Amino acid sequence: MQSNRLGWLLLAPTLLILAMFGVFPFIYVLFVSFHQWNPFAVNPEMMFNWAANYRRVVFDAQFIASLGVTAAFVFFAVVSELVIGYALAQAFMKDFPGKAFFRTIHTLPLIMAPIIVGSVWKLMTTPSIGIIPHLLDNWFGYDLNIGQSATAAFVVTVIMDIWHWTPLVTLSLIAALVSLPPDPFEQAQIDGAGRWQIFWHITLPMIRPAILATVFIRLMDALRTVDEVLMLTGGGPGSATRYVGVHIFKEVFPRTNYGYGSAISVVVLYVTIVVCWLLYVGLIAPRNKKG
Amino acid sequence: MSRNWLYVLFWIFVSFLTLFPIYWLFVISVKPAVELFSTPDLILRDFYWKNYVDVLNDRTLRSYMVNSLVISSGNAVLCTVLGFLACYALSRFDMGGKESIFFWTITNRMAPPAVFLLPLFLLLTQVYKMGDFSLLDTRIGMILVYCTFNLPFAIWTLRPTIEGIPKELDEAAHVDGASPWRVIWEVVFPLARPGLAVTLILTWVFAWNEYLLAATLTNFNARTLTTGLSEYVTTTGTEWGIMATISVFTLIPALIVFGMVQRHIVAGLTFGAVKG
Numbered sequence: 378m379q380s381n382r383l384g385w386l387l388l389a390p391t392l393l394i395l396a397m398f399g400v401f402p403f404i405y406v407l408f409v410s411f412h413q414w415n416p417f418a419v420n421p422e423m424m425f426n427w428a429a430n431y432r433r434v435v436f437d438a439q440f441i442a443s444l445g446v447t448a449a450f451v452f453f454a455v456v457s458e459l460v461i462g463y464a465l466a467q468a469f470m471k472d473f474p475g476k477a478f479f480r481t482i483h484t485l486p487l488i489m490a491p492i493i494v495g496s497v498w499k500l501m502t503t504p505s506i507g508i509i510p511h512l513l514d515n516w517f518g519y520d521l522n523i524g525q526s527a528t529a530a531f532v533v534t535v536i537m538d539i540w541h542w543t544p545l546v547t548l549s550l551i552a553a554l555v556s557l558p559p560d561p562f563e564q565a566q567i568d569g570a571g572r573w574q575i576f577w578h579i580t581l582p583m584i585r586p587a588i589l590a591t592v593f594i595r596l597m598d599a600l601r602t603v604d605e606v607l608m609l610t611g612g613g614p615g616s617a618t619r620y621v622g623v624h625i626f627k628e629v630f631p632r633t634n635y636g637y638g639s640a641i642s643v644v645v646l647y648v649t650i651v652v653c654w655l656l657y658v659g660l661i662a663p664r665n666k667k668g
Numbered sequence: 669m670s671r672n673w674l675y676v677l678f679w680i681f682v683s684f685l686t687l688f689p690i691y692w693l694f695v696i697s698v699k700p701a702v703e704l705f706s707t708p709d710l711i712l713r714d715f716y717w718k719n720y721v722d723v724l725n726d727r728t729l730r731s732y733m734v735n736s737l738v739i740s741s742g743n744a745v746l747c748t749v750l751g752f753l754a755c756y757a758l759s760r761f762d763m764g765g766k767e768s769i770f771f772w773t774i775t776n777r778m779a780p781p782a783v784f785l786l787p788l789f790l791l792l793t794q795v796y797k798m799g800d801f802s803l804l805d806t807r808i809g810m811i812l813v814y815c816t817f818n819l820p821f822a823i824w825t826l827r828p829t830i831e832g833i834p835k836e837l838d839e840a841a842h843v844d845g846a847s848p849w850r851v852i853w854e855v856v857f858p859l860a861r862p863g864l865a866v867t868l869i870l871t872w873v874f875a876w877n878e879y880l881l882a883a884t885l886t887n888f889n890a891r892t893l894t895t896g897l898s899e900y901v902t903t904t905g906t907e908w909g910i911m912a913t914i915s916v917f918t919l920i921p922a923l924i925v926f927g928m929v930q931r932h933i934v935a936g937l938t939f940g941a942v943k944g
Contacts, residue, residue, distance in 0.1 A: 381761050381763050383757075383761070383848055384757040384760070384761030385757070385763065387753040387754065387852075388753070388754050388758070388763075390750050391750045391751070391753070391754040391819060391823070392769070394812060394815045395773060395776055395815070395816065395820070397796070397812075398788065398791075398812055398813055398815060398816045399776040399816045400776075402784065402788050402791050405787060405790065406786060406787040409790060465682065468675060468678055468679070471672070471675055472672065473673075473675040473676050473679070474676060475676060475679070479679040479680075481930060482683045482687060483682065483683065484926075484930075485686060485687070485690070485923075485926070488873060488922050488923070488925075488926045489690075489877075489919060489922065490876070490877030490878075490879065490918060490919075491879065492879040492897055492898065492918075493693075493877075493894075493897075493915045493918055493919055496693070496911055496912070496915045497689045497690065497692070497693045497915065498689065499901075500692060500693060500908065500911075501689055501692050505705055506696075506705060506908060508692060508710070540685075540686070540689065544686075601780035601781060601782065603781070603880055604879045604880055604894075607898070608897075608901070621782065622780055622781070622880075623782075625782040625783070625785060625786075626782060626785065626880065626883075626884070629786070630785050630786060630789075635786070635790060638786045639786055639790075642782075642783040642785070642786050642787060645780065645782065645783050646779055646780070646783045649778075649779065649783075653778065
């Protein structure tokens with residue numbers, strides 16, 4: 378073994394950059410969050426004010442509402458992606474011509490910048506130039522207006538997320554399904570089990586770790602959705618699609634109330650960590666122990 | 669046999685749903701503004717390239733493109749090199765607490781980017797500055813800031829590659845009298861090249877696609893193409909054609925790069941997800 382000093386030397390630049398731009402910002406923001414500080418206020422000085430900022434965050438109706446719509450968005454998006462992704466992964470397990478080609482096409486949305494996805498869907502759904510409102514109006518007489526209807530805007534953001542991220546779910550479930558051993562399935566068929574029974578008692582338990590890991594990753598990503606929603610609806614109409622990230626970008630950041638903004642950033646980070654931890658402890662850790 | 673064709677039909681349908689939005693983006697980009705509000709036409713009849721000429725002739729947008737290129741290339745190279753050195757250290761040395769360090773680097777990537785906005789903004793404007801020079805709105809600043817999510821990714825994806833290179837090789841070189849520096853660059857580096865290429869390309873795409881941090885941490889000098897895109901969406905009216913064209917310009921490099929690493933990208937994007 379070579380001397381460990383060289384190892385630390387090689388690691389040093391990485392640690393330095395991550396400390397400077399990943400960790401120190403949060404120590405600093407934690408410090409700022411206990412102060413009243415608005416450089417453009419009458420009194421631009423930084424003043425220690427205990428937990429006043431945090432008290433304001435907890436009673437901030439706008440912020441609480443944005444946490445609520447975020448939860449709804451994450452729930453609907455992740456559940457649909459899981460169901461559709463599983464169906465697509467199963468449809469991929471058979472042999473048919475052009476398989477690799479179709480998989481490549483299916484992967485395309487994944488590499489698109491979220492902001493481009495937002496602009497693509499904006500072009501498709503904006504009333505008067507979008508194709509979707511036009512067709513819905515022609516075929517069903519339904520008036521889709523994401524600029525006015527809160528429900529329509531919410532549903533379109535969920536569909537956009539499904540379009541963007543279902544391929545990720547499909548790919549990871551394909552990987553899980555491919556690696557399953559064939560024996561239990563053959564045995565079950567010999568024993569006369571139905572398709573539903575096989576799915577429920579054999580497939581599902583066997584790919585459960587992959588499903589949980591996928592849910593975990595998708596939840597984390599859905600919680601951080603900002604760019605595409607910002608582009609598509611800008612958080613509106615009203616606050617129908619103002620998810621937490623959008624809220625910070627549109628409402629918190631432009632106001633120069635640094636103390637309060639810092640407190641919100643800290644709270645959002647804290648909520649994310651707690652959600653992650655609960656998921657990990659509740660879903661993933663026990664399975665790993667058993668398996 | 670006939671059932672196979674049902675699957676093909678099904679996948680043609682899915683591919684249509686996947687491709688249509690991208691196709692529509694292109695359709696809007698080659699339509700004159702006056703035709704946008706007439707009845708939408710599903711089929712593209714003629715091409716109108718003026719939007720493309722306008723975007724390419726726009727000095728501001730050209731400088732945004734250059735910024736995007738410089739920032740994402742600089743960041744990808746920096747992250748890949750630092751990630752390579754870090755993974756080498758993690759795999760070859762017996763440092764105390766290295767697994768905790770590895771895990772800690774990953775946690776940097778987990779935090780939602782929105783919570784970084786204010787902390788980084790305050791830090792760049794208030795703390796990391798010398799006299800009049802601050803990292804805000806500079807290319808070097810953005811290159812460093814993007815490390816918060818790309819460097820952990822590089823470390824995460826490179827580690828299996830580096831661990832997979834037999835330690836005996838560099839020990840042998842060491843015995844032959846090569847300096848550690850030479851071992852790293854002349855023995856390990858060439859062997860890690862395929863993994864490094866994939867990491868380089870993926871970090872490049874992530875940096876190229878980033879919007880949120882660029883929108884808040886740059887004003888003019890270091891603005892990127894993605895922020896330029898949002899500048900064409902205003903309350904007074906959106907220039908749809910230009911917006912679609914910038915989107916196409918932003919999309920094309922990612923598509924080219926995707927073609928290059930298509931087989932590896934699946935593993936890269938689902939990292940961790942398929943382990944179980």
